[in-house]
Amino acid sequence: MTSKAKWLAASLAILAAAGFGLSDWFHRMTFPRPARVDVIIKTNTMEFWQVLVDGVHVAAEEFKVDVRVNGPRTEADVDGQIAMVEDAIRGRPDAIVLAATDFDRLVPVARKIVDRGIKLIILDSGINADIAHSTVQTDNVAAGNKAGKVMQEYLQGPAKIAIISFVKNAASLLDREKGVREVLEGDPRIVRLDTYSVDGSEQNAYAKVMEILRNDPGVTGVIGLNEGTTVGAGRAISELGLKDRVTLVGFDNSLQEIKFLEEGVLKATVIQRPFSMGYLSIKTAAEVISGKKVPRTIDTGSLVITRRNMYEEENQKLLFPFVNG
Amino acid sequence: MARLRLRFRSIQTHMALAFTFLILITILAMSVASYYLTKEAVKSNVQVYTAELVNQVNNNIRAYVNGMKDMADLAAGSYVIQNFLSVRQFADAAEENYYKEIISDFLGSMMVSRTDISSVSIFGYNGQFVSGRKDLELNPNIDPTSLGWYQNARNAAGQHVISPPHVQPVFKDRYPWVVSLSLELAARDGTKLGVLLIDLNFSVLNDMLREIRLGPRGYLFIVDWAGNIVYHPQQQLIYSNLKTEMIDRVLETENGIFTGEQDGGRRMYIVKDSGFGWKIVGVAYENELVGNQRRIQLSVFLLGIVCIVIAVALSLVLSRRIIQPIKRLQLSMQEVEKGNFDIHAPVSGTFETSKLAHAFNIMVGKIRELMWQIVQDQEQKRKSELNALQAQINPHFLYNTLDSIIWMAESNRNREVVQMTSALAKLFRASISKGEELVPVGTEIVHIENYLKIQKMRYKDKLDYHIDVDDAVKHYQTIKVILQPIVENAIYHGIKKKKGPGLITITAREEETDLILQVSDNGIGMDKETLRALLEPAPAGREGRGVGVRNVHERLQLYFGKSYGLSFESTPGEGTTAYIRFPKIPSVAGGETA
Numbered sequence A: 001m002t003s004k005a006k007w008l009a010a011s012l013a014i015l016a017a018a019g020f021g022l023s024d025w026f027h028r029m030t031f032p033r034p035a036r037v038d039v040i041i042k043t044n045t046m047e048f049w050q051v052l053v054d055g056v057h058v059a060a061e062e063f064k065v066d067v068r069v070n071g072p073r074t075e076a077d078v079d080g081q082i083a084m085v086e087d088a089i090r091g092r093p094d095a096i097v098l099a100a101t102d103f104d105r106l107v108p109v110a111r112k113i114v115d116r117g118i119k120l121i122i123l124d125s126g127i128n129a130d131i132a133h134s135t136v137q138t139d140n141v142a143a144g145n146k147a148g149k150v151m152q153e154y155l156q157g158p159a160k161i162a163i164i165s166f167v168k169n170a171a172s173l174l175d176r177e178k179g180v181r182e183v184l185e186g187d188p189r190i191v192r193l194d195t196y197s198v199d200g201s202e203q204n205a206y207a208k209v210m211e212i213l214r215n216d217p218g219v220t221g222v223i224g225l226n227e228g229t230t231v232g233a234g235r236a237i238s239e240l241g242l243k244d245r246v247t248l249v250g251f252d253n254s255l256q257e258i259k260f261l262e263e264g265v266l267k268a269t270v271i272q273r274p275f276s277m278g279y280l281s282i283k284t285a286a287e288v289i290s291g292k293k294v295p296r297t298i299d300t301g302s303l304v305i306t307r308r309n310m311y312e313e314e315n316q317k318l319l320f321p322f323v324n325g
Numbered sequence B: 001m002a003r004l005r006l007r008f009r010s011i012q013t014h015m016a017l018a019f020t021f022l023i024l025i026t027i028l029a030m031s032v033a034s035y036y037l038t039k040e041a042v043k044s045n046v047q048v049y050t051a052e053l054v055n056q057v058n059n060n061i062r063a064y065v066n067g068m069k070d071m072a073d074l075a076a077g078s079y080v081i082q083n084f085l086s087v088r089q090f091a092d093a094a095e096e097n098y099y100k101e102i103i104s105d106f107l108g109s110m111m112v113s114r115t116d117i118s119s120v121s122i123f124g125y126n127g128q129f130v131s132g133r134k135d136l137e138l139n140p141n142i143d144p145t146s147l148g149w150y151q152n153a154r155n156a157a158g159q160h161v162i163s164p165p166h167v168q169p170v171f172k173d174r175y176p177w178v179v180s181l182s183l184e185l186a187a188r189d190g191t192k193l194g195v196l197l198i199d200l201n202f203s204v205l206n207d208m209l210r211e212i213r214l215g216p217r218g219y220l221f222i223v224d225w226a227g228n229i230v231y232h233p234q235q236q237l238i239y240s241n242l243k244t245e246m247i248d249r250v251l252e253t254e255n256g257i258f259t260g261e262q263d264g265g266r267r268m269y270i271v272k273d274s275g276f277g278w279k280i281v282g283v284a285y286e287n288e289l290v291g292n293q294r295r296i297q298l299s300v301f302l303l304g305i306v307c308i309v310i311a312v313a314l315s316l317v318l319s320r321r322i323i324q325p326i327k328r329l330q331l332s333m334q335e336v337e338k339g340n341f342d343i344h345a346p347v348s349g350t351f352e353t354s355k356l357a358h359a360f361n362i363m364v365g366k367i368r369e370l371m372w373q374i375v376q377d378q379e380q381k382r383k384s385e386l387n388a389l390q391a392q393i394n395p396h397f398l399y400n401t402l403d404s405i406i407w408m409a410e411s412n413r414n415r416e417v418v419q420m421t422s423a424l425a426k427l428f429r430a431s432i433s434k435g436e437e438l439v440p441v442g443t444e445i446v447h448i449e450n451y452l453k454i455q456k457m458r459y460k461d462k463l464d465y466h467i468d469v470d471d472a473v474k475h476y477q478t479i480k481v482i483l484q485p486i487v488e489n490a491i492y493h494g495i496k497k498k499k500g501p502g503l504i505t506i507t508a509r510e511e512e513t514d515l516i517l518q519v520s521d522n523g524i525g526m527d528k529e530t531l532r533a534l535l536e537p538a539p540a541g542r543e544g545r546g547v548g549v550r551n552v553h554e555r556l557q558l559y560f561g562k563s564y565g566l567s568f569e570s571t572p573g574e575g576t577t578a579y580i581r582f583p584k585i586p587s588v589a590g591g592e593t594a
Helices: A002-030 A047-062 A078-090 A107-115 A140-154 A171-184 A202-215 A227-240 A255-263 A274-289 A313-319 B002-008 B011-076 B079-086 B093-111 B148-155 B202-210 B235-239 B247-252 B293-338 B351-392 B395-410 B414-431 B441-462 B483-495 B528-534 B547-560
Strands: A035-040 A065-070 A095-098 A119-123 A134-137 A159-165 A190-197 A219-224 A247-251 A266-272 A297-299 A302-306 B117-124 B129-131 B177-186 B192-201 B219-224 B229-231 B256-261 B266-273 B278-285 B438-440 B463-468 B477-479 B502-510 B514-521 B565-571 B575-583
Touching: A002 B293, A035 A047, A035 A078, A035 A274, A047 A065, A047 A274, A047 B235, A065 A078, A065 A274, A078 A095, A078 A107, A095 A107, A095 A274, A107 A119, A119 A274, A134 A274, A140 A171, A140 A219, A140 A247, A140 A266, A140 A302, A159 A171, A159 A202, A159 A227, A171 A190, A202 A219, A202 A227, A219 A227, A227 A247, A227 A255, A227 A266, A255 A266, A274 B235, A302 A313, A313 B235, B011 B093, B011 B117, B011 B177, B011 B192, B011 B202, B011 B219, B011 B266, B011 B278, B011 B293, B079 B093, B079 B117, B079 B177, B079 B192, B093 B117, B093 B129, B148 B177, B148 B192, B177 B202, B192 B202, B202 B219, B202 B229, B219 B247, B229 B235, B247 B266, B247 B278, B293 B351, B351 B547, B395 B414, B395 B441, B414 B441, B438 B441, B441 B463, B441 B477, B441 B483, B441 B502, B477 B547, B483 B502, B483 B514, B483 B547, B483 B575, B528 B565, B547 B565, B547 B575
Parallel strands: A035 A065, A035 A095, A095 A119, A119 A134, A134 A297, A159 A190, A159 A219, A219 A247, A247 A266, B463 B502
Antiparallel strands: A266 A302, B117 B129, B117 B192, B177 B192, B219 B229, B219 B278, B256 B266, B266 B278, B438 B477, B502 B514, B514 B575, B565 B575
């Protein structure tokens, strides 16, 4: 009788334990913990990144991901970004989406991400190591090609072209420069093609272009590799009244750039799809976390906007983004 | 392996399987039924709800658009505006500014308390520009006449033109997203004067529409008559080709509902025509309608597991209750197999098994009784045979016979000596069987013939006998020494006491299944009392008359059953007839007949 009671008690205990286990499992299966993704962008002050973060949030809602977006105040603050990545690693998220401010200096911390078993998605700007699960970015070489080709259309006679780069070692800018050079270096009309770096400041870009244009009247083309350099160069050209002599081709779109486009100071700007970029980075991260196979690189494309096509319906949406909030 | 198969065929397994199967089927059927019922119910609910929501949104948008139209009509009918635009040349700048001031105030007053309206302006065909907002300047880099709303108004011949949402670049330093209503202004005489522009802040619509949620992922979007997307919460994704909508089917649908498969999920589209060229479309994801599909699946799965566990446990308990008594019964049976009949299976458990146990107990009891009977019978048989043997070699008979032989020899009656000795020899030979219990009737006849021959020689004329048995019955089997005790009885108790010669007749009568040997004598006979006592068991230890006869009767009954044996008929003073009844058992050549 006692052994029977013991058996009964034991089986009841096992049943209860199994019940609790099952209900716990059931709870976790039916209310899956959302994946946590840390997004570390280059800077949170520019419109390009605000639109990108919009895409991040839309995707986060759609794919049920908890996202935390962080970024240094300026793109030049590489140390700040490294510290943010370190901080993110300590939080042990499921994935980190990183837009690297520096091609080389972010490599060790990126390795650390992968070593900790956290999925790494590279966004917009890559690093000098092939360790990311996927890279979501504009094909910047192709975008550079497009800028180079627009410049070619405006070229007359022997020309000197200045390429203005924002920071020295960001992959996106390096690729754009490479793309521009691929097109223009073979052109016999071009006598000089120099690249200037302005340390991540629009003001520096403005000053540098002023200096270049003042010193050398032979410079007839300026290519700004991002928003800051394009606006800086535009201000200089506008101020010097040289919009007919100097062809400015830029990248990205800000209100100032649009005004320059309307005024004719900026002949063309190559724009990316930051919303798609942000959206796809989270979608890809969610897929990597759930174990799906994803492409190694995802190109979100780029397109050339000129004064003529800027108010076409599809371009409006890209040029004048509806930043939520 | 065999053990496993045995287990597989056990009642327990059968019951567990049956229960599991039953439960699974039930759960499956019920969950499928309830799933589909809920799905249908929820679906129709959502349809009603969504349609209502779409209607409401439609009404809201119409209110905005109608407000704009009213404003446009008010402005178009304004004599001041018509006059201002008709004037070719003002007298001076002061007059022009005066007009402008009045018109600007007029347009501005329409905008008061209308935060949804971003601007109201007129563009004269002669280059005049007046806005209701005095802070607005024209964008020097943009030619208004090149813009869509301007051109469409010119082409619409006095009709209101509603544009899709767009960026309005016409004002300096401002790039607002607006929905424009434009209208060509004309004088009373029909002269075309200019274009009126009313811009509605798109953010008003955007904010209103963005808040609308149809389920966790459902949403609302708007297309115009040409299929251009007016509003979509994920417009960016659509322009980036990351998402598609079934615009064609939306355009085909006037007002109504359709479902379609796209981007990994069935979606329900609820379309409502707004009446001014836009279509409002509610989109709901079908798989989201029924709560959490995964949750339902999991609950069914979990419920199934719990039920199966219960089923297995239940069948274990149940079959245990059924099987346990059967097992106990089986153990008892094993005991019986080993030869232990002193066993009583416990009568417990279910009704059926207790009945079974009860029947088993009765059966075992019966067997035990029969076994005891057999043992008893065997013992009896042995005793009877011993008795029969004793009867056969009755020492008195032998002594008397040998005495007669001696006496005859002394009287030199050699021939008689030879006859008697030969008869004695034949008698013994006939009684010597090879240890078999059964002998042919013929042998028994030979035996009795020789016995009677000897007795006849001894009793001379006092005894006569007649044997009349057909050869046809002589091959039937019977037990040994059945006639001698009866004949002996007839001689000693019937004929010997009678005056005058006696006759013993032995005949055989065949019945359908039995053979009856008759031994009749014409002796003194017996009264009823003697007759009745003849076959009754003798009081122990008393040797007397009829011991041999009774022995024959007992042996016949032991061998052949209660319906066989001896019976007598007797009339005192006239004689007695004994009937020996036994079944006809044909002798098997060389074989034994049990």
